[in-house]
Amino acid sequence: MIRFENVTKTYARGARPALDDVSLDIDRGEFVFLVGASGSGKSTCLRLVLREERPSAGAVHVAGRDLSRLSSWKVPDLRRQIGVVFQDFRLLPNKTVYENVAFALQVLGRRRHTISLAVPEVLELVGLEGKEKRRPHELSGGEQQRVALARAYVNRPPILLADEPTGNLDPTTALGIMRLLDRINRTGTTVVMATHDEETVNQWRRRVIELDDGTVVRDEAEGIYDSSRRGDPGTPGIAAAGEPLPIGEV
């Protein structure tokens, strides 16, 4: 579904690359945690998938498209295949919950009738029924992220990207969002979640791809994330791609 082939991304000429010769392969229906410290290249990965950036070298394939050959007028079509949520929710403050979700369909030219069916359905899925008329500032952070998820998913995209979706939320609320992402994943949607929330990663035991300084240092199924293992290379017994620590399933 998403394939990186030796992707290098350098933002400024001569600068250290944000991604350095990264190869990844994410299958349809997978749930992947993209972990790493700030500046490790997680966001760059997501931006490349959305084709907000183009790789300096290498190829990115998303949903059967070679993004380096994708003409710019076909980019909107690519993005309709991808839902995105962010740490800061990015809701429109002057629109209600319903309008925020409907907006994603309106700009694609969907019929009013279609919208009036799809929006309540997705709002129910994310557990916001009855709050259609609220504005974002009247909602809690968790609820706002649910609205953002509803907006990202209302078009039923095959891929969902989440950039630190739980970063602004307390652990309990984060758990709710994670359950929702899991539920969406179980409908067959490929979910890629960039995060540095160790607890969440360790609870869910999904595939973990760890980036450090623009390179993939670990890629394991049912992995965990322990940021203390990185950044202190002198610590004995802790390799970048070490075995998972035994942590109780939650």
Place this chain on the structure above:
Amino acid sequence: MRGQFILGEVGAGLRRNLSMTVAVVLVTFVSLTFVGAAALLQLQIDKLQGDWYEQVEVTVYLCPQDSPQAACAGGEATQEQQEDLERVIATELDGVVEEVRVESKEDAFDAFTQRYPDGYLGTPLTVDDMQSSLHLTLVDPEEYEVVNDVLTGRPGVESVEDDRAIFEPLFLVLNRLSLLAAGLAVVMLVTAVLLISTTIRLSAFSRRRETSIMRLVGASNTVIQLPFLLEGAIAAVLGSLLAIGGLLVGVRYLITDWLAGSVPWVNYVDTGDVIQVAPFLILIALVLSVGSSYLTLRRYTRV
């Protein structure tokens, strides 16, 4: 659905930037008024030239008795010289001269006494004080130079004069005025372009949340950019309509009702001419606004 959505966005954008929208309307109004004024002045010049040039002639003055001119050193033009000239006109200027009217000095004297029955400045004049002349109507009044070249210096010709020369100062003034209006129009149009692109930029900036979400969910460029293009176009077309209205009122009250009343022998531009210019003004407004907002948007709302 999409049409309604886009119109809603346009309305929201115009309301949100009301003061800038008004500024765009006013600047296009003023600039297109100048453009229209320049165009109407040109039309007026054409009308006057069309009217007057048809009536004006090239006059070939034949040598009178005792002319001080060097060309007339041979004394008064003879009948033979006059016939020679008429032959030259019929052959060498065939196709240039449409008609020749001969005014003998007797005719000239009659015309003169009719106008000044008491003689010139109290001095009674005789037929011999007058001179004969040939009045040529040209097929194309612009070809005066050809006639002048052929006839000047021939025996018996004192001078060749183009009656159009009388109007030249007037046309010079009108042409200068229309150039001035066009120059001001250019300055104002540049202002309008800059203002429109600033307004669109402001509008795009104030809606950057919306446009960034539109891009993320895969809205096409058309859906993202069209509201901005339409905003600029609506404001500019509104300005052009005001300009047309202003020109209509101006022509109606200044020219048709006032100038035509006090100087009635001139054929003036009228409201019909304004209507004729109007589509071009609207077109200019559209091209300017769509062009400048398109260029702005390419920089500010790229996918």
